Structures are given as C-alpha cells and as structure tokens.
Amino acid sequence: MGKTALITGITGQDGAYLAEYLIKKGYTVHGMKRRSSLFNTDRIDHLYQGPHEKERKLILHYGDLTDSMNITRIIQEVQPDEIYNLAAMSHVKVSFDTPEYTANADGIGTLRILESVRLLGLTEKTRVYQASTSELYGLVQEIPQKETTPFYPRSPYAVAKLYGYWITVNYREAYGMHASNGILFNHESPLRGETFVTRKITRAVSRIALSMQDKLFLGNLSAQRDWGHAKDYVRAMYLILQQDKPSDYVIATGITTTVRDFVKMSFAELGLEVAFSGEGVNEKGKIAGINEKLFIEKAGAEYLENAKMLVGKEVVAVDKAYFRPTEVELLIGDPTKSRTLLGWTPEYDLPALVKDMMRSDVKEVKKNALLQKEGYRILNYFE
Numbered sequence: 001m002g003k004t005a006l007i008t009g010i011t012g013q014d015g016a017y018l019a020e021y022l023i024k025k026g027y028t029v030h031g032m033k034r035r036s037s038l039f040n041t042d043r044i045d046h047l048y049q050g051p052h053e054k055e056r057k058l059i060l061h062y063g064d065l066t067d068s069m070n071i072t073r074i075i076q077e078v079q080p081d082e083i084y085n086l087a088a089m090s091h092v093k094v095s096f097d098t099p100e101y102t103a104n105a106d107g108i109g110t111l112r113i114l115e116s117v118r119l120l121g122l123t124e125k126t127r128v129y130q131a132s133t134s135e136l137y138g139l140v141q142e143i144p145q146k147e148t149t150p151f152y153p154r155s156p157y158a159v160a161k162l163y164g165y166w167i168t169v170n171y172r173e174a175y176g177m178h179a180s181n182g183i184l185f186n187h188e189s190p191l192r193g194e195t196f197v198t199r200k201i202t203r204a205v206s207r208i209a210l211s212m213q214d215k216l217f218l219g220n221l222s223a224q225r226d227w228g229h230a231k232d233y234v235r236a237m238y239l240i241l242q243q244d245k246p247s248d249y250v251i252a253t254g255i256t257t258t259v260r261d262f263v264k265m266s267f268a269e270l271g272l273e274v275a276f277s278g279e280g281v282n283e284k285g286k287i288a289g290i291n292e293k294l295f296i297e298k299a300g301a302e303y304l305e306n307a308k309m310l311v312g313k314e315v316v317a318v319d320k321a322y323f324r325p326t327e328v329e330l331l332i333g334d335p336t337k338s339r340t341l342l343g344w345t346p347e348y349d350l351p352a353l354v355k356d357m358m359r360s361d362v363k364e365v366k367k368n369a370l371l372q373k374e375g376y377r378i379l380n381y382f383e
C-alpha cells in the first residue's frame with residue numbers, strides 16, 4: 001500500500017509540483033482547494049481524475065485554512081500519513097494590504113492543522129511539514145542565513161509565518177509530533193505566480209521581445225535573492241518528512257543575485273543586452289545590443305525586424321508603487337544542514353532556472369501573439 005498525503009495549497013506552484021512528485025512515488029494525494037467562481041486548477045489539470053474514475057491518485061477537497069472544522073473533517077476523512085501545509089497568502093507586498101487575513105491563514109491556519117492532528121489522535125501516525133520561509137530572516141542578522149540565525153521578520157506575511165514556525169516547533173516538543181519546518185528560500189518556475197518578481201520579469205521580457213509590451217516597471221532593483229527551482233525544493237519537502245527525527249532545515253542554493261541581474265539574464269536568454277543607468281526611482285534599463293543569431297534561435301526569425309528596433313529603447317523603469325513599506329534587501333542561505341543530513345542538492349542553478357522560465361513564457365507569448373493577430377484582445381495585466 002502506498003502512503004497517503006494531504007497537501008494544502010495544492011493549486012499553487014509548490015502544491016502542483018509536489019502532487020506530481022508524490023503521485024510518481026506511488027502516493028495517493030489529497031489536496032485542499034478553495035472554492036472559487038472559476039476553476040482554479042490549471043497547474044494540476046494534467047493530474048486531474050474525475051470523481052467517477054476508479055483508484056484515483058488525486059482527490060480534491062474543498063477547504064480553507066481559516067475554517068477549523070473543515071480542516072478537522074478533511075484530516076479525519078483522509079487519515080494522512082503526511083500533511084504538507086503549503087497553503088498561504090504568500091505575497092509579501094499584498095500582506096501589507098491584508099494583514100489580518102494573512103495572520104489568520106498563514107499563522108493560525110498552521111495551528112489549526114497541528115491541533116486537528118492532535119485532537120484526532122493522529123500524532124503517532126501523521127507527519128507534518130510546515131512551509132516556513134527565508135522571509136523570517138528579514139532584516140538579516142547574519143550572512144549567510146542558517147537554521148540558527150535569529151529571525152527578524154519585516155512584513156505581516158513574515159510575522160504570520162513566524163507564528164507558524166514556532167507553533168510547529170512547539171507541537172513537536174510538547175506532543176512528540178513529527179512536525180518539521182522547511183525554511184525555504186525563494187524558488188521559482190514556469191508555474192510561478194505572475195506577480196512575483198521573477199515571473200513578472202520573464203513574462204514581460206518575452207512580451208517586449210515579441211512586440212506585445214513596451215516597458216517593464218519594477219520596484220527595488222537592488223534587492224538580492226537566493227533563487228532556486230521549485231522542482232528541486234519540493235523534493236526537499238519530501239525528504240524532510242522521510243527522516244526518522246523531525247527537525248528544521250534551510251533549503252537554499254547559497255548564491256544570491258539582484259533583481260537587476262535577473263532582468264539582464266532574462267533578456268540575454270533571447271540575445272538582448274540591457275544596460276542600466278541612473279539611480280533609485282530614476283534608474284532605467286535600455287537595450288544596448290542584439291545577438292541576432294541567438295534571437296532567431298530563441299524567439300524566431302519572424303520577430304527579428306521589430307526586435308532590432310528595440311536597440312536604444314528604454315525597456316525597464318522603476319515605479320515606486322512596487323516598493324514595500326519595509327523591505328528585505330538581502331537573502332542568501334547556507335544549505336549545509338540539508339546537504340549533509342537530507343542528502344539534498346539542487347539540480348537547477350540560476351541560469352538553468354532562467355532558461356526554463358524564459359522558454360515557457362516565450363512559448364506562451366507566441367501563442368498570444370497569434371491570437372492577437374486574429375483580432376483577440378490580449379490583456380497585459382500590470383501588477
């Protein structure tokens with residue numbers, strides 16, 4: 001008999017990759033999905049099995065982290081061997097707009113899961129993974145950040161996640177639960193939500209190159225992040241729950257890069273060179289050159305003439321609307337513990353991540369460019 005896992009946040013980036021990974025390992029995966037007015041299952045549609053199919057490997061349940069009784073009922077029905085609590089209001093900037101909801105879902109939501117496991121008498125059976133975050137380090141107290149680095153959260157999101165972190169540790173110590181935190185540094189992919197900076201960049205760069213958008217507006221270009229690929233990071237989640245003893249692990253690449261350099265790398269994927277000048281809100285990025293051969297290979301000859309006209313044009317500007325009231329300027333993780341104890345090492349480095357995201361977004365933009373030619377209105381949401 002394969003194991004049974006319950007994933008909260010299954011419709012999100014990590015939930016989708018983790019569900020696929022566990023199903024391949026022979027798990028039956030139950031996912032918690034919020035009710036929405038449209039289907040919101042794009043990321044897991046390739047795994048979907050209808051309710052009338054036999055021996056389903058993926059089963060979805062309506063639920064919400066703010067609803068205790070619903071969580072308890074789902075856990076009671078599913079009797080999971082493993083719970084991966086990935087659901088969260090996960091956008092740092094949005095958490096300044098919705099602080100109370102964020103505290104409820106991301107902080108108390110974690111308590112609801114742990115307490116349900118305890119009340120249902122499942123502390124021996126059910127292992128719990130909590131999606132903790134490098135945002136806990138916030139105003140960093142040490143470089144690089146490791147498991148023992150003191151936390152200094154800088155947003156309502158990070159403060160809520162701080163509660164989630166410590167209540168997980170507390171349930172482990174108080175009730176002997178196999179409950180662990182993965183302190184994951186930023187991880188991205190073609191499935192990344194469109195308003196996180198990497199995906200915002202790779203989508204916009206693809207659109208600019210293919211004449212579907214003029215300019216990319218960003219906030220703090222000097223912020224530094226330790227970016228990995230989500231596919232590698234869900235593997236770490238699984239490994240954390242396979243250990244005999246529960247513990248907390250930093251999952252990171254150990255390399256940090258500025259947002260500005262991520263922009264340059266994304267344009268460079270298509271053979272476009274960007275040069276930045278100016279400072280703060282006046283900083284601009286202009287196309288300084290084009291490698292025509294590379295552009296044709298990656299974007300297609302049919303877009304070359306328009307792309308050549310981009311040379312000398314301003315394609316990146318700063319809009320202070322994207323600044324945060326309190327910012328996390330630098331994150332860089334020390335993954336020694338996870339490498340040593342979990343045997344975890346990432347397969348993707350940053351260039352491979354950028355390549356994967358750009359390949360996927362160029363493909364999508366090309367489809368949209370064709371639809372636009374046929375007269376369809378293709379919206380560019382600026383967020």
Ligand code: NAP
Nearest residue numbers: 009011012013014064065086087088090131133184186187
């Ligand atoms: P994501 O793409 O934003 O997905 C979040 C998921 O949570 C979605 O399925 C969302 O459902 C669900 N959700 C939100 N509020 C909920 C609620 N009240 N009840 C039930 N479900 C709810 O996030 P992600 O990038 O996959 O991240 C997964 C987890 O890891 C999150 O907890 C995040 O905070 C944490 N984390 C992420 C990173 C990273 O770099 N990606 C790093 C460290 C930690 P809808 O689809 O309905 O919105």
Ligand code: GDD
Nearest residue numbers: 090092133134135185186195196197198218219220223322
């Ligand atoms: N989103 C966004 N949009 N960020 C921008 C922009 C912009 O236009 N311009 C600059 N940035 C900067 C942000 O100020 C931040 O310093 C950095 O880019 C990364 O922002 P996000 O991609 O939104 O991610 P995050 O680091 O705030 O949070 C993500 O990673 C955390 C782990 O460290 C989320 O996935 C969190 O859920 C996760 O916990």
